Amino acid sequence: MVYENPDGVKIGLEVHVQLNKLNTKLFCCCSTDYHDSEPNTHVCPVCLGLPGSLPVINEKAVEFAIKIGLALNCSIVEQTQFHRKNYYYPDLPKGFQTTQYDYPIAGNGKIIIEGEDGEHLVGITRAHMEEDPGRLQHIGSIDRSKGTLINYNRSGMTLIEIVSEPDMRSPKEARRYLDKLRSILDYLDVFDGDLEGAMRVDANVSVFGGERVEVKNISSFKGAERALLYEIMRQKNHIRRGGEITMETRHFDEARGVTISMRTKEEEHDYRYFPEPDLVPLRVADRVPKVRETLPELPDAKKERFMKEYGLADTHARALTTEIKVAEFYEEVASKVDPKTAAVWVSDILKGELNYRDLTIDAFTVEDIVAIIELITGNKITEQSGIEIIRTVLDHGGRPMDIVNEKGLLKVExxxxxxxxxxxxxxxxxxxxxxxxxxxxxxxxxxxxxxxxxxxxxxxxxxxxxxxxxxxx
Ligand SMILES: [Zn+2]
Structure with missing residues (x-):
């Protein structure tokens, strides 16, 4: 099957990933553990941009960036240089953002996604490091707000901006790309994707080879899919009515599910980039071999191994390797019972029950699922009882054998x-x-x-x- 892409859709994504598993911020020693803290408690002269303060690069952040670049099959540059991106906004106390922008640490990569017509390659244009601005908090709704507060706890957190080629041909492929990216980053253990603002998405999209429109402010993967569906429909309708698509930036209004024009190309800012004089050029090439050694087995490789080692079908192997935690859980179960039976129970049944309850694999133990599988393969209980036990454990707690006794689930002789x-x-x-x-x-x-x-x-x-x-x- 070949996907025809009838509307000539081209989607590229820019994803900001906050490396919240680093202990300290990008240029200072402030703790990154601010998510549950009072506003403006994780700040210092550097991340507040006070005069005279000087940045010092976080070594670990550079290593994380190299790791991400390698995992995305990028080449890593020999040397990079931070630049100042000048603009004024209250969340940016220095009046400029320190970023690599045109001197990205990694570039020219690719990842494989499950596309409309099977495996599909998405090019990674570049991945660069930059600092996160602070956060504005409006009192009440944004349009009727009596005032705005500023929280600088986030200011100076390390961001990696990952920019893809416009290789995605549908909102579904964009969603799959985001899922794959998150999966890889989870494997690398560089961020906690569940924390607020851990991944933020901007999309650019064009139809029929027309100008591309940028959609900003997308806060979830589901939101990305919805924003793209809306934007493609809008562009198609506009062209059908004889209109022309011009290059512009639009804002996604999550509540209404629509995109709204923010500014056209002519209004775009001139950021007057220039090299950051307080940071020397950064030589990274020497670090690459050492970081390469720390790379874990990544989702694609793990999937292949599961197919070979455990004799699993492609769909099972994929479902079990998307999340690193599920993969590890499965391997432990497979070491104790028949791997194929384990795949059915972990991937089809347990994961289904967990998803239904919006729970993660942490809500169940290897010990319990092994006990249930052994009861079934030992012909002690029926498969239906096995499912009932899983549901009972999740909803009310308890151990499988106790539930069997309480409910009288032992199969009759x-x-x-x-x-x-x-x-x-x-x-x-x-x-x-x-x-x-x-x-x-x-x-x-x-x-x-x-x-x-x-x-x-x-x-x-x-x-x-x-x-x-x-x-x-
Ligand atoms: Zn600081």
Whole structure:
């Protein structure tokens, strides 16, 4: 299958990733652990931009940046230089943002996503380091606000801006790209994606080879998909009515699900970039080999290994390797029970129940799922009971074996099922005659009788098989 891309959609994404797993900010020693703190408690003269203060580059931040570049299959530059991007805004106390901008630490990479027509390559133009500005807090809604407060706790946090090529052909592919990016960053252990503002997205999108429009202010992956769907529809309708798409920046209004024009190309700022005189050029090439050694096995490689090592199908292997925590959980389970059975129970059943409750894999233990799988493969409980135990653990807590005893889930012995089968056949001669006469449906009636007699503790599939065997005699 080849994806035709009927509207000639081209989407490129710029993702700001906050490296919140660093202990300190990019140019000072302030702690990055501010998310639950009072405003303006994680600040110092450097990140407040006070006169006379001097930045010192965070060595670990550079290593994280190299790590990300390598994981995105980028080449790493020999040497980089920070620049000042000059503009005035209250959240930027220095009056400029220190950024690598045109001297990115990494560039020319690519990642594989699950595209509209199978595996699809998305080019990574560049990844550069910069500092995060502070945060404005409006009192009440933005348009009727009585005042605005400023919190500088975020000021000076390390950001990596990852810029993709316009290689995505639909909002769905854009979403898959974001999911893949998040997966890779999770594997690298450089950020906690659940913290506020950990990943922020700007998108540019064009249709039919027209000018590209930038959509800013997207705060979630779902929001990105919605913003792009809206923007593509808007551009198509505009062209259909004889209009022309001009280069502009639009803002995504999440509540209304629409994009609103912010400024056209002519109004774009001139940032007067110049080299940051307080920071010497940074030689990074020497660091690369050492950082390369610290790279973990990444999602694509892990998926391949799961297929080879555990004999898993592509879909299972992918589902189990998207999140590093799930992959580790699965491998522990697979070391104790049959890996293929483990894949079904972890990927299809447990993950389904967790998603339904908006929970992560941390909500369950390896020990419990292993116990449940062993009860099933040991023919002690039915699969349906296994699912019931998972649900009970998640909703009310408790240990699998206790739940089995409390709820009386132990499968009835084989001879009890056999007796029930025999009774069902003897007591229902009409249904038996119908079945033997070719009415397949009568079998369901007999299975129902067996389930009734065993109070639902027999395995329905087993009861069916036993009935068929008995009726053949
Ligand atoms: Zn500071």
């Amino acid at each position: 084989d001879d009890i099922v056999a007796t029930a089968v025999e009774e069902a056949i003897n007591e229902n001669p009409e249904a038996v005659a119908d079945y033997l006469g070719g009415k397949e449906k009568s079998l369901n009636f007999l299975v129902g009788k067996v389930m009734q007699k065993t109070k639902g503790r027999a395995d329905a599939r087993e009861a069916r098989e036993k009935l068929i065997a008995k009726l053949k005699e």
